Amino acid sequence: MRFNSVFVAVSILLVTPRVLAVPALKSIQTYNGETSGKYIVELKPSVSRAEWIRKLKLSDSDTIEWDVINGFAAHLSEAALNDLRASDDVLNIAEDGFPVASGSSISTEPNDVHASIDLIRTGVPTYASGTPGPGIVTQTNAPWGLSRITQRQKLNTSNAEPLNFKYTYDNSAAGEGVDVFLLDSGVWGQHLDFESRSRFGANTHDPGFGGSYGYFSGGTHVGGVVGGRRLGVAKKVTLITVNVFSMNREGTVREGSLVNIISGFDFVFKNATARGRPAVAHLQSMRGKAQGFAASIPLDNAAANLVAKGIHVVIGSGDEGVDLSKSESPSPARVPTVITVGATDINDARAGFSNHGPLIDIFAPGDLIWTANNPSWDRYEDPSYPQWGTSMASAHVAGAIAYLISKDGNISPAAMQQKLKDLSVKNVISGLPAGTANNLLQLGSA
Numbered sequence: 001m002r003f004n005s006v007f008v009a010v011s012i013l014l015v016t017p018r019v020l021a022v023p024a025l026k027s028i029q030t031y032n033g034e035t036s037g038k039y040i041v042e043l044k045p046s047v048s049r050a051e052w053i054r055k056l057k058l059s060d061s062d063t064i065e066w067d068v069i070n071g072f073a074a075h076l077s078e079a080a081l082n083d084l085r086a087s088d089d090v091l092n093i094a095e096d097g098f099p100v101a102s103g104s105s106i107s108t109e110p111n112d113v114h115a116s117i118d119l120i121r122t123g124v125p126t127y128a129s130g131t132p133g134p135g136i137v138t139q140t141n142a143p144w145g146l147s148r149i150t151q152r153q154k155l156n157t158s159n160a161e162p163l164n165f166k167y168t169y170d171n172s173a174a175g176e177g178v179d180v181f182l183l184d185s186g187v188w189g190q191h192l193d194f195e196s197r198s199r200f201g202a203n204t205h206d207p208g209f210g211g212s213y214g215y216f217s218g219g220t221h222v223g224g225v226v227g228g229r230r231l232g233v234a235k236k237v238t239l240i241t242v243n244v245f246s247m248n249r250e251g252t253v254r255e256g257s258l259v260n261i262i263s264g265f266d267f268v269f270k271n272a273t274a275r276g277r278p279a280v281a282h283l284q285s286m287r288g289k290a291q292g293f294a295a296s297i298p299l300d301n302a303a304a305n306l307v308a309k310g311i312h313v314v315i316g317s318g319d320e321g322v323d324l325s326k327s328e329s330p331s332p333a334r335v336p337t338v339i340t341v342g343a344t345d346i347n348d349a350r351a352g353f354s355n356h357g358p359l360i361d362i363f364a365p366g367d368l369i370w371t372a373n374n375p376s377w378d379r380y381e382d383p384s385y386p387q388w389g390t391s392m393a394s395a396h397v398a399g400a401i402a403y404l405i406s407k408d409g410n411i412s413p414a415a416m417q418q419k420l421k422d423l424s425v426k427n428v429i430s431g432l433p434a435g436t437a438n439n440l441l442q443l444g445s446a
């Protein structure tokens with residue numbers, strides 16, 4: 001669509017000769033990929049959103065409003081867009097579009113139909129002490145990632161396959177009392193590794209479709225690493241599903257759009273405030289569809305505002321193997337107050353797919369990670385299957401934050417980011433370009 005700024009400028013000059021300067025129309029941030037047809041409008045914090053919605057005569061059914069940014073999304077006529085573009089009330093206007101959750105593949109059936117599958121292969125955690133009591137315990141059948149984040153030395157094996165690593169942690173903490181919101185493709189909450197700690201929060205791309213845990217398994221993978229009883233870091237955490245990717249009821253819309261992700265942040269903002277518990281928000285990393293998408297300023301602002309409210313926001317650095325500043329999807333990973341995580345393998349090398357660069361805060365295990373799976377996702381119907389991706393790395397960090405909060409108390413997101421860097425092992429990761437902080441996640445002494 002082209003906007004008729006020439007016409008506006010000329011008519012102002014002809015009709016109102018006393019106007020000296022023509023107000024510059026704000027540009028619209030375009031989306032490089034498939035768009036939804038809606039626009040995202042962010043207003044200055046002090047401006048009345050309701051007044052603008054009334055003035056533009058937007059319909060309730062088409063308009064989505066947010067508090068996490070003072071903004072809304074709707075289909076907008078050219079006249080409405082020009083009003084907004086000319087107004088000082090407006091911070092930015094952006095096209096809405098559809099990114100793809102990184103590494104997701106699409107299955108053809110909803111997960112719920114497989115709810116009765118045998119989960120025996122995931123197994124139960126075993127402990128050196130038999131039954132784990134309060135205090136320091138050692139799990140003896142953990143995936144390698146849990147072992148690596150609790151010992152400062154490199155692991156003495158290159159074999160990431162066996163589930164026989166030791167994980168020593170404080171079982172009196174373990175993330176208890178902390179909510180981790182999983183902004184993802186839904187979590188298959190019936191998986192036994194989640195015990196009864198997985199809750200449905202919201203489905204922002206299809207409100208009202210509350211029963212669906214989604215068609216992708218990304219959320220289940222992340223949830224398993226954050227808080228699975230056998231496979232996870234914080235084994236007593238509460239997981240809250242915020243489904244921002246996946247399909248709608250008719251199976252026609254296959255991904256969430258930027259609007260859905262901002263709505264996810266908005267849900268976290270409201271829900272965490274209402275619950276009054278320490279909260280961590282983990283967003284699955286994304287890539288643009290086909291051509292990729294440019295940075296999204298309103299998405300960045302939504303994440304930054306969530307952090308400003310005291311919620312710890314964590315995201316993978318992306319799986320393109322490039323400097324994050326050159327990523328097709330740098331938002332919101334590039335926001336300085338968001339904790340941005342790169343991936344390593346069992347040999348402490350940067351995983352080849354992991355983005356890098358000065359925008360990344362910390363690295364964590366992200367290659368060949370055994371975690372919970374959706375039964376419908378792969379042809380093996382194996383509910384546990386090793387995964388890779390920077391979202392596996394950021395899941396370790398989200399679990400670590402929940403663990404540290406339950407052990408040492410909650411602190412500001414800025415202090416938490418610093419604490420993670422202070423606890424990390426320095427300069428052990430190979431394959432990092434100059435300028436990338438060489439920090440490998442550690443939980444610290446249990």
Ligand SMILES: *[C@@H]1O[C@H](CO)[C@@H](O)[C@H](O)[C@H]1NC(C)=O
Binds near residue numbers: 156166
């Ligand atoms: C590797 O380390 C583990 C403890 O982390 C130890 O039990 C095992 O014996 C070690 N194996 C070798 C070959 O050193």
Ligand SMILES: *[C@@H]1O[C@H](CO)[C@@H](O)[C@H](O)[C@H]1NC(C)=O
Binds near residue numbers: 201240270
């Ligand atoms: C927050 O989410 C939980 C689900 O985990 C739900 O039970 C509760 O009603 C929500 N509260 C608000 C205020 O949205």
